Amino acid sequence: MDVGSHPAAPSAEDLFEMLGYREAETSDAGTVEATVLDIPWSDAISERARSFIVGWETGGRAFYERVIKARPVWPEFASGITIGCGYDLGYHRPDEFRADWQGRLPGAAIERLSRTIGFRTDEPGRPAKVAQARALVRSLADIVIPWEVAIGQFDEGKMPKLVSQLYRSLDHLDRLHPHGRGALLSLVFNRGSGGFVSSKDRFREMRAIARAMATGERSEMARIPDLLRAMSRVWGEGSSLARRRREEADLFEAGLSEERLTEAVVALRQHGEAEAPAAPLAEQHEDVAEASDDEETVEEPALTEAPGPTVADVRWNPNDDDHPDYRHLPRAGQGATFDLTAADLERLVRLNVFRVRPGPLVFALRGCRIAGADLREDVEVLTLVDQRPDHRDYRCVMGVLDRGAGRMHAYRASTVPEARALVTGVQKARQGIFEGNLLPTGCYTYTVGTHRAGTSGEIRGVLRLASTATGAAEVVALRSLQDVVYDRRDFWHRCAPADNIHPGRRREGFSSLGCLTLPGDYDRGSRSHSGLWADFRVALGMGRTFAASDDGRQFSVMLLTGADAALVAGLRGAPAEGLRRLRFGSTGAAVARLQAQMGLAPDRQRLVGPVTRAAFVALQQRRLGWADGILSPEMEADLGLDVFREGEE
Known part of the structure; x- marks a missing residue:
């Protein structure tokens, strides 16, 4: 059941059965508490x-006044005459009864009721006792105990x-x-x-x-x-x-x-907040020992029948202003078609001051599609359409930029968790377990390695969110713990979520608790990859069959939105200082200034990692009541920071 819900009230039949059932098994517990009762x-x-x-015990006031009518009753079974809120006179001693009710009932009522103390309709001779109990109830029907008196004795006695x-x-x-x-x-x-x-x-x-x-x-x-x-x-x-x-x-x-x-x-x-630390927090750029989340299996996440949100309730937030990926962007309707060039991608790297590794650059555009196709390869211009994800279909684009040649490969993909993962995420959160997340936009290091190593879902030759082939990078991920729609008031979790890049592995939809996926599969027997996923690997310089020599290869993955790309494409040849941003993976003098103004320890790499992003999220939450984890010029002014400088793009 939903642990936050309340069960339906017991019926009148249930209550009379309950009132009639008592087990007075004698306890030999002493007067000293096994647990000290000091409250x-x-x-x-x-x-x-x-x-x-x-x-x-009582059915509540309505049951007490309308059904019991505030009078003595006999609930049948092996009970005695019962008064107030389940006070069975058959299971009390005379001194107890007087102590419990003296001053609450008139003396005459106490005298009359005290004569039924210890009487209950059990064996031997139950038939005769039942007749006597019914007669007693009729005889005592003029005694009325108001609800306030009954519940007062219940609470105080x-x-x-x-x-x-x-x-x-x-x-x-x-x-x-x-x-x-x-x-x-x-x-x-x-x-x-x-x-x-x-x-x-x-x-x-x-x-x-x-x-x-x-x-x-x-x-x-x-x-x-x-x-x-x-x-x-x-x-x-x-x-x-x-x-x-x-x-x-x-x-x-x-x-x-x-x-x-x-x-x-x-x-x-305690782990993630940077407010008032005992000593300045230092940025963390190394992998942690193990992932905080289990890497996904190929099976669908198990849904329980607990009341709460269902898969049908899952949707992408329809309000861009309420979503961390889009809140920082100028307001513009989705659906625009635009041409993207290698120069546009390079400008996005500069505007976000991302530190990217040499070699091919992986770009991932959340909420985007290739116009009229599932893939485009070895092209100078990509025609794309801005859209929004839906947690059900591949509604993103992932690609590879050959920075030396200025040519691109692009494929239909997903960068969000599947719908079932949001439902199980809410269900697991009630148990104190974190499962499922949205990897926020930024620039991340990925290393070729194995997904779900040693399990039936093992995939060799995936891109792991890590700086080593077997490690797990710590980031700040977004989790929706209360509902199944991500928004800027959700929970920002500093963790190692194992949001790897791998094949979606399903004929319809994709398997993901937060990983980035492309249509395709992997065969363990032949170690062969298929589908758009295999095409993507080839574009990165790897084959359609796994080769151990690929393990350890590293790539920078620039994760942004289709809207980010459309805005930059629309400003080709024009100033774009208003689109400067600092987010995960940003580096340089502006990052150093931000770290210093948030009281963090000096970072030689001057790089936004999990500590800096967690501190910035905490700052936004304290001052604004929400967070998107992205510093824009507008956010700089809102928070009273002095980070950006003219001429820095």
């Missing part, structure tokens, strides 16, 4: 957990007592999320705390819960939801009791999921 009971559980318990009972019974409750403590409190309300130590078979799951809690280990506590669900064997899957156990398990899991997510966010914040 008010109301701080021990979440409001969601309290509402869950109140719902199952019953809740503290049961919380104390729970804390006396189980170790390490302080290590649980308030949702988890609430789930176990609900169990104690319904089954008592004695089951945690009972030798009876019907309580074996409760004994297992006690053992798990005694370890204090997160891995053991994570077994508790399954133990709660396993209790259904006692009553049958269709009973309201089984449903309550399942919902307790869901509540417990919601706590585990939130803990994992918040712990991950705290770790990311």
Whole structure:
């Protein structure tokens, strides 16, 4: 289920079954808490957990006033006369009853109700007891306990007592999320705390819960939801009791999921933010030991049936102003056809002051297509059309620029994750797991190596986002954790996402959690590549069959948008200082000034890497409430920086 959702309220039939079912297994827990209770009971559980318990124990105010009619009832089964919010007189002592209700009810009502203390319709002689219970309910029908009195006793009398009972019974409750403590409190309300130590078979799951809690280990506590669900064997899957156990398990899991997510966010914040560091942060240009994300498999990401966004909800943000790739650009409608030359690509390198490696330059244009074709090879001019991706089809262009000859090769491609990856990304985020990302525009170093090495999805001869054949480069990627549309308020994650360049491997669509892909495939047996992917490799100087000698070859990959390219093409022969940008991969004096003004340690390479980009994103978020990770002249003014200089293109 969706861990952020609330289950449907129990029906009247469920509630009467629940009120009629109590297990008063005696506990030998002492007066000293197994877990010290040093906080008010109301701080021990979440409001969601309290509402869950109140719902199952009372049905809420409407049920109490319209169905129970605020009067004593007999819920059948083995219960006694029940008053208020599930207060079963058959399971209390006279002194308890008076302590709990003195001052809340008139003395005459207390006197009359006290005569039913300890009476419940169990064996032996149940038929006679049932008749007596029905007669008692009719006799006591003039006693009315207002909702405010009932819920007051529940919160001030019953809740503290049961919380104390729970804390006396189980170790390490302080290590649980308030949702988890609430789930176990609900169990104690319904089954008592004695089951945690009972030798009876019907309580074996409760004994297992006690053992798990005694370890204090997160891995053991994570077994508790399954133990709660396993209790259904006692009553049958269709009973309201089984449903309550399942919902307790869901509540417990919601706590585990939130803990994992918040712990991950705290770790990311500590890792990625540059605000008020103890010492100036230094830029990081080396590969990390391993990727933070698993490299993609060829199989489709597994979708769960949890409520939430579906593949049908996935779309590219229709508002360019709200997307980090387009926010910084002058407003212009998409769909323009333009001619792109090698000189235009070289100008984009200069305007972004990208540091590019010698040899062929890989260019990737997000949201772009080749007019009338899937590929163009060895040409001086490319006719392209600006468009937007859709996470379903190849709606980008990737190509190779021979910088010496001024000629280009271009192919239909994708630079975005597939639609299913956005859905699973949201689902995994609820579990504290990060999967799926959008690699922001910039200039990245890629090295020929192996994708998914040693697995069934292994592909030799791909381009890895790394500076070594087996490494993983750290970047700042964009993740959408709450919905399935990327925008400038999404989560910027400093990580090593393994966004490699490889064949899409499907007849329709492509396989990608964030990788850049081209139509085509790879055969492990023959080590042969096919499709546009193979053509792309050939344009880079590699063959259609993998050769070990290719491993370690390096290329710069300039990732921009079709709109970036169209703007520069439209200014051919005219000044373009307004299109100067600093983003990932930019280098030079302007970068050094930006790093200094953000309080970073001097960087000999004067290069925007993961530390500089993360610091800049944090600066934008603090001052603007959003980020695109790109410094333009307009953004320079908005942030009060002094970075760009006249004559620097």
